[in-house]
Amino acid sequence: MPKPVRHEAARAMLNWLGCALGGCREEPVERLWAALREFAGPPQATLLGRGPRTDALTAATINAISANVFDFDDTHLATVIHPTAVVASALLALAEYRCISGSEFLHALALGIESACRIGNAVGIAHYEEGGYITSTCGIFGAAAASGKALGLDAQSMNWALGIAATSASGLRMMLGSMAKCYNVGNAARSGLSAALLAARGFTSSERALEAPRGFLNVLAERADSTAVTRGLGEQWEILDLAYKPYPCGVVVHPVIDACLDMRAQQAIDAAAVARVEVSVNPLAIKLCGNPAPRDSLESKLSIAHSVAVALLDGAASVAQYLDTRAVDATVVALRTKVVLAADASIGKEQARVRMILANGTMREMFVEHARGSIQRPLSDAELEAKFRGLAAAELTPAQTEQLIERCWSLASLPDAGAIARASVAAH
Amino acid sequence: MPKPVRHEAARAMLNWLGCALGGCREEPVERLWAALREFAGPPQATLLGRGPRTDALTAATINAISANVFDFDDTHLATVIHPTAVVASALLALAEYRCISGSEFLHALALGIESACRIGNAVGIAHYEEGGYITSTCGIFGAAAASGKALGLDAQSMNWALGIAATSASGLRMMLGSMAKCYNVGNAARSGLSAALLAARGFTSSERALEAPRGFLNVLAERADSTAVTRGLGEQWEILDLAYKPYPCGVVVHPVIDACLDMRAQQAIDAAAVARVEVSVNPLAIKLCGNPAPRDSLESKLSIAHSVAVALLDGAASVAQYLDTRAVDATVVALRTKVVLAADASIGKEQARVRMILANGTMREMFVEHARGSIQRPLSDAELEAKFRGLAAAELTPAQTEQLIERCWSLASLPDAGAIARASVAAH
Numbered sequence: 001m002p003k004p005v006r007h008e009a010a011r012a013m014l015n016w017l018g019c020a021l022g023g024c025r026e027e028p029v030e031r032l033w034a035a036l037r038e039f040a041g042p043p044q045a046t047l048l049g050r051g052p053r054t055d056a057l058t059a060a061t062i063n064a065i066s067a068n069v070f071d072f073d074d075t076h077l078a079t080v081i082h083p084t085a086v087v088a089s090a091l092l093a094l095a096e097y098r099c100i101s102g103s104e105f106l107h108a109l110a111l112g113i114e115s116a117c118r119i120g121n122a123v124g125i126a127h128y129e130e131g132g133y134i135t136s137t138c139g140i141f142g143a144a145a146a147s148g149k150a151l152g153l154d155a156q157s158m159n160w161a162l163g164i165a166a167t168s169a170s171g172l173r174m175m176l177g178s179m180a181k182c183y184n185v186g187n188a189a190r191s192g193l194s195a196a197l198l199a200a201r202g203f204t205s206s207e208r209a210l211e212a213p214r215g216f217l218n219v220l221a222e223r224a225d226s227t228a229v230t231r232g233l234g235e236q237w238e239i240l241d242l243a244y245k246p247y248p249c250g251v252v253v254h255p256v257i258d259a260c261l262d263m264r265a266q267q268a269i270d271a272a273a274v275a276r277v278e279v280s281v282n283p284l285a286i287k288l289c290g291n292p293a294p295r296d297s298l299e300s301k302l303s304i305a306h307s308v309a310v311a312l313l314d315g316a317a318s319v320a321q322y323l324d325t326r327a328v329d330a331t332v333v334a335l336r337t338k339v340v341l342a343a344d345a346s347i348g349k350e351q352a353r354v355r356m357i358l359a360n361g362t363m364r365e366m367f368v369e370h371a372r373g374s375i376q377r378p379l380s381d382a383e384l385e386a387k388f389r390g391l392a393a394a395e396l397t398p399a400q401t402e403q404l405i406e407r408c409w410s411l412a413s414l415p416d417a418g419a420i421a422r423a424s425v426a427a428h
Numbered sequence: 429m430p431k432p433v434r435h436e437a438a439r440a441m442l443n444w445l446g447c448a449l450g451g452c453r454e455e456p457v458e459r460l461w462a463a464l465r466e467f468a469g470p471p472q473a474t475l476l477g478r479g480p481r482t483d484a485l486t487a488a489t490i491n492a493i494s495a496n497v498f499d500f501d502d503t504h505l506a507t508v509i510h511p512t513a514v515v516a517s518a519l520l521a522l523a524e525y526r527c528i529s530g531s532e533f534l535h536a537l538a539l540g541i542e543s544a545c546r547i548g549n550a551v552g553i554a555h556y557e558e559g560g561y562i563t564s565t566c567g568i569f570g571a572a573a574a575s576g577k578a579l580g581l582d583a584q585s586m587n588w589a590l591g592i593a594a595t596s597a598s599g600l601r602m603m604l605g606s607m608a609k610c611y612n613v614g615n616a617a618r619s620g621l622s623a624a625l626l627a628a629r630g631f632t633s634s635e636r637a638l639e640a641p642r643g644f645l646n647v648l649a650e651r652a653d654s655t656a657v658t659r660g661l662g663e664q665w666e667i668l669d670l671a672y673k674p675y676p677c678g679v680v681v682h683p684v685i686d687a688c689l690d691m692r693a694q695q696a697i698d699a700a701a702v703a704r705v706e707v708s709v710n711p712l713a714i715k716l717c718g719n720p721a722p723r724d725s726l727e728s729k730l731s732i733a734h735s736v737a738v739a740l741l742d743g744a745a746s747v748a749q750y751l752d753t754r755a756v757d758a759t760v761v762a763l764r765t766k767v768v769l770a771a772d773a774s775i776g777k778e779q780a781r782v783r784m785i786l787a788n789g790t791m792r793e794m795f796v797e798h799a800r801g802s803i804q805r806p807l808s809d810a811e812l813e814a815k816f817r818g819l820a821a822a823e824l825t826p827a828q829t830e831q832l833i834e835r836c837w838s839l840a841s842l843p844d845a846g847a848i849a850r851a852s853v854a855a856h
Contacts, residue, residue, distance in 0.1 A: 031629045032629075034629045035629040035631065036622075036625075038470075039484060039625075040469050042466075042467075044467070055469070057467045130642075131643075131646070131647035160608075164611065167599055167608050167611070168611075168615055170595060170598040170619075172594060172595045172637065172643070174643060175591070175633060175637075179632045180591060180633035183626070183633075184595055187596055187619075191598075194463075198459070198460065198611070202459055203456065204606045204607045205603060205606045205611075206602045206603050206608065207606075214601060215600065215602060
């Protein structure tokens, strides 16, 4: 693997692990674990952040849901697949149980992400538009390929693993808005890992499961392009097209937050001194996120006014800024009322202009050309670390957090990749 | 439930249990259990026939595969769904763990079979033709509905259970011919049971998962008829249209076996005295099953000549007659060479004419108008019992077999339906 690919795999890993730490106590995770724990097997793999160990298949399921529940995980923009939630959750659970080196882990992770995204390219965006939840229907191949690689499957067995994955692929896009959306992601992680484990035992499948006339690609998509699966394999890397969200809220709000955070940091703006904030954005941003008075976490994630207020008050826009309690906090509510929105069709969807009028009459202004996390301005390693710190804060001490960040960056030299999972839980 | 429905549920149960006993040591079952056992949870439910107890979700998976591996389980003819392998496997595993009465069990079983077949009617045969493996894609709803009923879900939770099932539905028809075919069935049993367990914990899904524009029915089928799901519900019963195969071999061979078995029994024909057997069948039967010299179990199931030989020699055509060893047995091979096939387009696919010329020159002939197990000539209770005895023979003593048959017939009055699972294992 080229060095940039290896580094991107580590970035995907850091981002995924942070998301899992941040999401590990959300309602869907609690309910799923409550339902599954009585059926679970021996303690082989860690439930990230929250702690108990359980069998690797159950851990893969739960960790995938933790990582995806905030919709804060990575996105392969061409297909809108969130690959790492599926792939890394399966792979780390297996790695912890079977003891795989960090170097093998990174290789398998990159291979899995490639597999998921390339099969996603083959079915095309039409599959998503027609109602398939592409993160699970295609992500499962990534979990199978990564797990199969880690298990050392030969070509015949890997073929079977992908075939078993093909016949286990499921997920409807309409589940968005319910808990079953992230269950799709957990299901894909579990089923992909299962597929590899079965193939390792000689469990057979059709050997042309992807490309046959009645195979996965043709059954799921109207006009699938099977050549996209292998075209440029090992030369062009889909993993290099992953995007990471800097903030757990509507993407059109992101440039506004960028401006507020940068002005606060660079110009030392004190939230208490702000008399009015004028925000000019693309009309779509106001249509989607114009709510001036959100009442809970979910509504606050779709509110520009709320995002401006918390960014100025806290100098951050992470999970803690979008809790139910924060949505009704008196200081936040007071500052929100000072935000005025203006639609401006000349401003792009990834852009924003923010003007602050301070109590003493001075005015500050900033225009954001490209939001952080966009193709033109990918998150830097330091920004990914900052995101990770915000997500890990509820579970780990700052020292543990820094150690875990360091372990992700040095994954390639870890003798046992599973150490990362064990280090994700607060010492008791 | 009307009495005939209740009785048909007991018949479906007896047939399913026999199939699971007969298939429980087949290669796909061995490999799946070898792969899954290290991840399995506490001993809650019995692996039918073979014995160890494991967690209910794993037991549901394995038992479904045991029941389906021979393709000897029931068929809902309009949709070609094999419903009971999915539904009963999920339900009995749950029943054994949660202690459900036989009466509740029968009710839930019938409801599950109705759900699977009715949703199958709604997607239509086109879904199967387009490449979906309808037994798993629609069977999962049966497992979810039956399990949900047994768990006492209210309407809201049952809606979620069906929604979670919809987004977990998977399976490609092209897996036929590989082990992954019956894995589909196991997957559907497990995922349907999981869906009900999740819903019981308040795990939510889209609430119009079946009928919405981008719901299950429209995503999976070109021209789905959603009204078929509930039309005549509680008045017309799909379970009354289940067909049971009398013999574990190609369906076009069945009328030939009927003739051989009946002639042997009624006319006391001694296989050793047979000089020649002339078999006239529909041309399709010869195309599919004309192989005069099968080399193994799989080939012998698609051989009229083999079926004639074992039927005359053993007076039976059950699992024991289609083992690898039987395909190469010298006496069987010798008798097979005396079978002469003739194609006759005037003979229907469910018909056959068999003429035997004995060594002393006498000739016997029989024409079968409708094969056993066809719509016109459904298997009697006694024939189902005979099939069960053939399937159970390798695992249970005759006394245990008779007791288990009796328990299936008296299921409605059993205080604990799980007793059936425990009685399916030889006492050690």
